[in-house]
Amino acid sequence: MNESPRFSRSNELQRRLHELVPGGAHTYARGADQYPDEMAPVLVRGEGARVWDADGNSFVEYGIGLRSVTLGHGYKPVVEAVCKAIAQGTNFSRPTVAEVDAAEDFLRLVPGADMVKFAKNGSDATTAAIRLARAATGRKIVAICNQPFYSVDDWFIGTTAMNSGTLSDAVSKTVRFAYNDLESARSMFAEHSIACVILEAATASAEPKPGFLQGLRELCDRNGALLIFDEMITGYRWSEHGAQSIYGVVPDLSSWGKAMGNGFPISALAGTRAVMELGGLRTDADRVFLLSTTHGPETGGLAAFRAVVEAYAREDPIGAMESAGRSLAAGVNAVSAELGLSAYFEVVGRPSCLTFVTRDPDGSPSQAYRTLFLQEMLQRGVLGQSFVVSAAHTEADIARTIEATRGALEIYRRAIEAGTVDGLLRGRPVAPALRRSAEPRRH
The missing domain is CATH 3.90.1150.10 (Aspartate Aminotransferase, domain 1)
Structure with a gap:
């Protein structure tokens, strides 16, 4: 001690x-x-x-x-895989074999998805899912569950207390519904033409009630909206197949990150072929500028991901x-x-x-x-x-x-x-990370 x-x-x-x-x-x-x-x-x-x-x-x-x-x-198999990969170069002007292998590894684990695109952080993957949903449906309104965090982009962060610099127009196209409350979701659909519904299927402190996720799936299908699961935390912590595999509800799109690389930077957007191809070259519709990042497919992150996949299969x-x-x-x-x-x-x-x-x-x-x-x-x-x-x-x-x-x-x-922390607490209390002003913890 x-x-x-x-x-x-x-x-x-x-x-x-x-x-x-x-x-x-x-x-x-x-x-x-x-x-x-x-x-x-x-x-x-x-x-x-x-x-x-x-x-x-x-x-x-x-x-x-x-x-x-x-x-x-410092998990050795991951570190060794990364070192081996980056010794042969990290970033090239064309795709690498590692991108094929990593995509196949991912899609084997997430059978509800047909295609995947890798990136470096969760916000990019999640916002890309929102853009795809809007393009696929021709609608603007995004329905977000009342959960702590989805993205640094205006459509979400503009709805928080820390919204300085965001565009009110983007925020006006975001509506909220309550977790485990299908009635609030039904009311939302009755009032708005919704492009997509996004949520974490489960959180550290909340499990979905029987029928809740299935009900959201049905509401989206009935109203022509897409269902998006944020698997940033649940992926590789609930299951390497995602929360969708545990609760038996397949989303149209899902965003992944965090434990995919055991701390190395890698994230992913996955989904059905019909939707994902809107950002590809096999569509007759207007193309979506999807994830297009210099560092998304760098070899170190992909090697880390593949080593994580191996570890989950072995242990x-x-x-x-x-x-x-x-x-x-x-x-x-x-x-x-x-x-x-x-x-x-x-x-x-x-x-x-x-x-x-x-x-x-x-x-x-x-x-x-x-x-x-x-x-x-x-x-x-x-x-x-x-x-x-x-x-x-x-x-x-x-x-x-x-x-x-x-x-x-x-x-x-x-x-x-x-009845007080006075005399025991040295200094100021902590404060919420997403707050309007630097006080009460201004430095």
């Missing part, structure tokens, strides 16, 4: 990052405002489920690359994540119950995608109490905005985390009993 880690070098580097990079990080979810003040480690390396920071501190990491790493940091990473997650959730929730905190702190969600809920003395979700928990876990050698595991999390990692949780929750209980 780490003994009172110090963050002096990380803090120096974080201050420099704020001078060099807007927000101090290249992803808002990685920002220092998502961690306790002066306790945001700047990392140097990782191995398995462990990471080390610039001060030499070692942590068991959760969230693990914003859910992109399922096999563990059982999803089973390992489910097992580790069940042990972690059971252990932490048992500690919480023992300390009388079940009403204030609990671990919830799918075992492979766990989150924790922090509540104040009134039972309301609390950023201040969340920050206190993060602070105490960091002091005890655990880094994570969630309890999302990888297949590399060992029994020892889980045991260490449960032990750390006990110490953290003892402090948490003191705050609940006192």
Whole structure:
């Protein structure tokens, strides 16, 4: 167990990052405002489920690359495949054999799709799906489920609190419906001419009710709209075949990313031939400018993806994540119950995608109490905005985390009993990543 880690070098580097990079990080979810003040480690390396920071501190990491790493940091078969591929060149002026092989690998795993196109980030793939749907239907309105994130592009980010610089015209063509509420979807179709419906089939904290996804499929078919699944998180964490395989509903289009490359950059748009060919050369319709990226098919990302596919065929990473997650959730929730905190702190969600809920003395979700928990876990050698595991999390990692949780929750209980985090929380509470102003965590 780490003994009172110090963050002096990380803090120096974080201050420099704020001078060099807007927000101090290249992803808002990685920002220092998502961690306790002066306790945001700047990392140097990782191995398995462990990471080390610039001060030499070692942590068991959760969230693990914003859910992109399922096999563990530095997983050798993936790293070796990438090194072998890039030694022969990374980017060419014509397609490579690797593009054929990777496409065939992907489509074998996702039998509901006929074609696939690779890219580098999830937002591009998801926005490409929206463009295809609009072209295929001749309609403009996009129906999005009330889930946290789909894309950095205006059609979605313009609907959030962090909408400065977006076009109101794009936002006016986006409507929302509620997850697991078919009636809200029916009402939406009654009021609008909808091009497509997009959602995550399931989330860390929500499973589809019986008939919900099937009902959306039927509504789309009846009204001539396309159904799009965002498989960024569910792909390779629920199943390598996607959530669509688990729930038995085939979308017209699906977008993929994150764990496809075990942390290496690769994403994908997949779908039916009739729709995908609108961006190809086998159509008599006006062509869609689909994904056309310089780095989408670079050999390193494709090699990483193919090595991940091999690992999933050879091993059982999803089973390992489910097992580790069940042990972690059971252990932490048992500690919480023992300390009388079940009403204030609990671990919830799918075992492979766990989150924790922090509540104040009134039972309301609390950023201040969340920050206190993060602070105490960091002091005890655990880094994570969630309890999302990888297949590399060992029994020892889980045991260490449960032990750390006990110490953290003892402090948490003191705050609940006192009715305040004052005197226990050092610094400001964390703040939502998507918020209108830099306050309350301006740097």
